[in-house]
Amino acid sequence: MSAPARRAILILLVGLAMLAATLGALYLLRPGAPRLVEQVGPQIGGPFALTDHEGRRVTQASYPGRHLLVFFGFTHCPDVCPLALGEVSVALDALGPAAAKVQPLFVTVDPERDTPAALKDFVTAFDDRIVGLTGSAEEVEAAARAYRVYFKKVPVQGALGYTMDHSAFVYLIGPGGKLEAFFTHETKGDAMAQKIRGFVGS
Numbered sequence: 001m002s003a004p005a006r007r008a009i010l011i012l013l014v015g016l017a018m019l020a021a022t023l024g025a026l027y028l029l030r031p032g033a034p035r036l037v038e039q040v041g042p043q044i045g046g047p048f049a050l051t052d053h054e055g056r057r058v059t060q061a062s063y064p065g066r067h068l069l070v071f072f073g074f075t076h077c078p079d080v081c082p083l084a085l086g087e088v089s090v091a092l093d094a095l096g097p098a099a100a101k102v103q104p105l106f107v108t109v110d111p112e113r114d115t116p117a118a119l120k121d122f123v124t125a126f127d128d129r130i131v132g133l134t135g136s137a138e139e140v141e142a143a144a145r146a147y148r149v150y151f152k153k154v155p156v157q158g159a160l161g162y163t164m165d166h167s168a169f170v171y172l173i174g175p176g177g178k179l180e181a182f183f184t185h186e187t188k189g190d191a192m193a194q195k196i197r198g199f200v201g202s
């Protein structure tokens with residue numbers, strides 16, 4: 001084979017490989033494709049041992065038969081947490097009676113400041129059905145690890161002293177402990193409710 005012919009074949013092969021890679025990427029990114037987090041779903045969520053905002057010790061088994069709607073955050077959060085809890089509250093209202101099958105849980109990543117009483121004030125301002133959870137630093141770390149939640153203390157100027165960086169997904173966990181869906185803090189409550197309804201029924 002002549003050198004130009006070999007080069008033409010090589011260019012063709014490289015072109016085909018690039019086409020295959022592009023088609024593969026389009027397939028993975030197609031609308032409705034399961035996202036990475038959903039694909040690793042079974043690994044998100046798990047056992048936890050914490051204290052609820054009434055001071056009771058609770059675990060993932062404390063809400064039998066219910067779907068857990070779990071969000072990690074902290075009461076001094078300036079925007080993301082209030083936004084997310086506001087949408088959770090909208091979703092609960094939109095679910096109507098089906099909301100009884102859902103237990104929303106707000107787990108603090110700032111147990112130093114978020115006592116049960118502080119959590120109760122915060123979450124019930126959004127919705128009486130949301131339960132705040134706190135614990136020792138170790139208990140909170142273990143729960144965050146189970147949900148693959150990142151958080152980090154960040155020093156700031158002023159009276160607050162520090163803020164918390166944290167990932168902000170809302171997880172829907174089935175009664176069997178399996179991840180069913182997740183939302184960002186930007187998911188609208190109505191969309192959240194629609195998705196939840198698909199798992200809990202009406």
Ligand code: NI
Nearest residue numbers: 073077080081
């Ligand atoms: Ni926050």
